[in-house]
Amino acid sequence: MPSPFDQSTYQVRLDWGTAGLDRLAGADVVVVVDVLRFSSIVVDAVASGAEVGLAEAETWSRNGAAVAVAASRDSTVLVGSIRNAGAVARAVQTIQERRQARTSVVVIAAGELDENELLRFAVEDQLGAGAVIAALSARGIDHTAPDAAVAAEGFHALRAAVRHMVGASGSGREIAGGIAATARIEAAGLTPTTVADAAVLDAVDVVPVLRDGVFTRFE
Numbered sequence: 001m002p003s004p005f006d007q008s009t010y011q012v013r014l015d016w017g018t019a020g021l022d023r024l025a026g027a028d029v030v031v032v033v034d035v036l037r038f039s040s041i042v043v044d045a046v047a048s049g050a051e052v053g054l055a056e057a058e059t060w061s062r063n064g065a066a067v068a069v070a071a072s073r074d075s076t077v078l079v080g081s082i083r084n085a086g087a088v089a090r091a092v093q094t095i096q097e098r099r100q101a102r103t104s105v106v107v108i109a110a111g112e113l114d115e116n117e118l119l120r121f122a123v124e125d126q127l128g129a130g131a132v133i134a135a136l137s138a139r140g141i142d143h144t145a146p147d148a149a150v151a152a153e154g155f156h157a158l159r160a161a162v163r164h165m166v167g168a169s170g171s172g173r174e175i176a177g178g179i180a181a182t183a184r185i186e187a188a189g190l191t192p193t194t195v196a197d198a199a200v201l202d203a204v205d206v207v208p209v210l211r212d213g214v215f216t217r218f219e
Contacts, residue, residue: 002025003023005023005024006023006024006025007024007025007145007147007148008024008025010143010144010145010148011102011103011104011105011141011143011144012104012105012107012133012136012137012141012142012143012144012145012148013025013027013104013105013106013107013144013145013147013148014106014107014108014109014129014133014145014147014148014151015106015108015109015147016108016109016110016111016119016121016125017063017066017067017108017109017110017111017113017119018066018067018070019119020108020109021067021070021071021106021108022070024106025104026074026075026104027075027104027105027106028075028076028095028099028103028104028105029075029076029077029078029092029095029103029104029105029106030067030071030075030076030077030078030105030106030107030108031078031079031080031088031092031105031106031107031108031132032064032067032068032071032077032078032079032080032108032110033064033080033081033107033108033109033110033125033128033129033132034061034063034064034067034081034109034110034125034128035081035082035122035124035125035127035128035166035171035198035199036122036124036166036169036171036172036175036195036198037061037175037181037185037192037193037198038057038061038063038064038065038079038110039064039079039080039081039083039110039128040081040082040083040193040197040198041185041190041191041192041193042057042064042079042208042215043079043081043083043084043193043204043206043207043208044083044191044193044197044204045190045191045215046079046206046208046215046216046217047204047205047206047217050190051214051215051216052190052208052214052215053213053214053215054068054069054072054210054213054214054215055213056188057188057215059184059188060181060184060185060187060188060190061181062113063110063111063112063113064079064110066110067108067110068210071106071108072210072213075106076095076209076210077209077210078091078092078207078208078209078210078218079207079208079209079210079215080107080128080129080132080207081128081131081198082124082127082128082131082162082166082198082199082200082201083193083197083198083200083201083202083203083204084202084203084204084205084206084207085128085131085132085134085135085201085202086135086202086205087202087204087205087206087207088132088135088136088207089132089135089136089138089139089141090139090207091207091209091218092105092136092139092141093139093141094218096141103141105136105141107129107132107133107148107151108129109122109125109126109128109129109151110122110125111125112170112171120170122169122170122171123165123166123169123170124165124166124169124171124172124198124199126151126154127154127155127158127162127165127166129148129151130151130152130153130154130155130156131155131162131201133148133149133151133152133155134152134155134156137152159201162199162201163196163199163200165199166195166198166199167195167196167199172195175195176195206218
């Protein structure tokens with residue numbers, strides 16, 4: 001019997017973290033949104049022509065990478081962020097056209113696991129998820145669950161303040177103060193996306209897709 005929390009009657013769904021992914025009904029496409037910094041780094045790396053292994057990403061990301069691992073079992077996994085929200089919507093539309101069938105989309109805001117493994121709400125991921133959902137709606141993929149609709153409308157309302165909101169967020173301030181993950185990102189040969197750049201809407205026209213454990217450019 002369907003759960004009232006699985007959002008299965010809607011085409012576009014939203015929840016948080018791996019627990020949220022488990023809570024939702026299965027979908028054709030899962031979009032992983034971890035703005036600071038998994039999604040932004042992977043998007044920028046793939047845009048530069050590189051590929052990023054998921055196993056390698058797990059060494060420097062404990063949030064977005066974990067969602068991607070869980071999602072890869074049954075769905076096409078795309079990486080979404082503020083930087084490529086419009087491109088993600090185009091990719092989903094392309095997938096739907098190729099399938100010639102209505103395509104269900106789950107957007108997972110990764111959030112932030114604390115030292116006790118409790119998931120913390122992350123405003124940057126709420127905004128990133130909202131940006132992706134708003135872009136989907138603009139392309140007619142707009143049968144959204146209430147959770148998804150609220151995120152999209154929140155993004156619309158705060159669009160002019162996104163850069164400030166991301167920079168002033170707890171995650172943004174933490175990164176500005178210096179965190180150990182930055183060294184691990186650099187050790188993996190990747191360039192950490194700055195907090196300011198992570199908040200730039202549609203700066204990149206590239207969507208990473210997970211294929212055989214590696215993020216490559218969606219074509």
